[in-house]
Amino acid sequence: MSTIQAAFSACHERGEKALVVFVTAGDPDLAELPGILEALEEGGADVIEIGLPFSDPIADGPSIQASSQRALDRGVRPLDALKVLASAKGKVPRIVMGYINTVLQPGLESFADQALAAGVSGSILCDVTPEEAGDWIDVSRNKGLDTVFLAAPTSTDARLDLVVERGRGFIYAVSRTGVTGKGQQTFVEARELVSRLRSRTDLPIAVGFGISKPDDVRAVCEFADGAVVGSLIVDFLAEHWKGGAGREELVAMVRDLKAATKAV
């Protein structure tokens, strides 16, 4: 079982769901990343997604777009982010999240090697569906990296079959049609999607997009195995994380989110 899947299982055994959090590598400064990861772990994050900045993030809403752009403006390169990750201690599994072109340009093998060296357990590429992922799946399987695919409310049954067949680690259920970011929602579509996925796979299913408060986490954890929180963390870091200042608040925020995974 992969480390990612094991993290979900461990939660399950404790009678709780998994909290997955997202942070952009290089926003704030890359040098801050190890400290941020430590704080996220201390707050109780079960899995951490490391966003690799890309110039044209079509699946992202304003928060993560802006965050990605700030990182690029600082000169952050995805491979530099992996080097910093390699030096950042922690127990929680890490997944890189981003877009195919930043993986394609260094070369799939080379990127996978550097991701492994950085202690990364898998990848989520927002603009790659299982059909287009053939080569990346092969490379990832060889190296032991998980390939997490997105399932959407618009996905047909045949597509969900493909997503669960080629997915590893967990299935990322997109809560709504739309891009990443905060938003009021009832998670009706997400509930239905998760139940459609559940009948197809034993892999854990986490719901993401638009989950921005403990109540959202609680709502989603009623029917899913985990909740992904991104924009909330990213916005907080941009506003309040100043060289370690804001650490306590971050830990408390993550702790509140984590608590909501146990309330079921």
Place this chain on the structure above:
Amino acid sequence: MMTSPDARGRFGQFGGRFVPETLIPALDQLENEFNQAWSEDAFRREFATLLSEYVGRPTPITEARRISEATGLHVVMKREDLNHTGAHKINNALGQALLARRMGKTRIIAETGAGQHGVATATVCALFGLKCVVYMGEEDCRRQSLNVFRMKLMGAEVVPVSSGTKTLKDALNEAMRDWVTNVRDTHYIIGTAAGPHPYPFMVREFQRVIGDEARSQYLERYGRLPEVGIACVGGGSNAIGFFAAFYGDPDVRLLGVEAGGLGVSSGSHAAPLTAGTPGVLHGSYSYMMQDEAGQVLPTHSMSAGLDYPGVGAEHSHLMASGRATYRAANDDEALDAFRRVAELEGIIPAFESAHAFVPVFDGSLEPGTRVLVNLSGRGDKDMGMAVDLLKL
């Protein structure tokens, strides 16, 4: 040679579908609907009737006598500038609007650079009574303000895009985000031959009327085919529609002209085929302008419609296979061609189209060569900039 993409939407190694999962069912639906419609006589007839009665097709070919005299070439122009709305963009907008109607989509979105595609889309939406939202880079809204007013007049909502470089690529990003959010009732009319499958193929098919007409008009008028066909290439929709008719004529050289901006060596250009590398941008694997880490590079061209870091997948394939060749023309060369076409023929070409005339004027073609240039649009929209640049 291969003229249709394979089952995965690839022209050779180029193309494909690199988009969020949410959009895949919509792309499947679009692909099926297009294939079905394109095989139906009734659909083709409706499209052809609208092209004739609304757009004003067929557009003529015009022999450029004074340009020929001045250059020692034999130059003929395909007059896409005479289409309703002033450019070739309406061909594709009309075809896609018909498809949107078939699919029951009530809301249309589009991206636009120079504003020509935005205007074409606003036009067909007015014609069919569809709600229309056009994304346009802030920078482009400024340099093409007349087109913004035209779109608004026809009832479209124009959304200025302030992210990234505030130009065409960012307008495309924003339109993609809208589509991902509103995919159930919205059709995205991509204006160029780029984007995920089936767009590159479908846009080519809707634009191939340019080449099909030009080829038969030239044959009829001159009893032979031209030796060289030239078109400007941004994303590449006018060029691909023009080129497609000549795939079976190996003696017709196909030449695409990209925007060289301040010069390809300066880095300030929009010439991915000439000076880029393959990668994934806007849903498709094709040549693009990027750094070694895969980040998309800023582009520059005085022509907003060519100011784009990517290019349609089929152009990458045509270059790889050698069927077409590509070069760049710089801003100053295009501006000179713009002025000379106006002075010599009494036709003001769009800045975009002026790029296609650069090989005609720069002595790079053998004297006597029979050239067919696709004059993809008219230059009224560019007069504001022309006044400044040419000190008129």
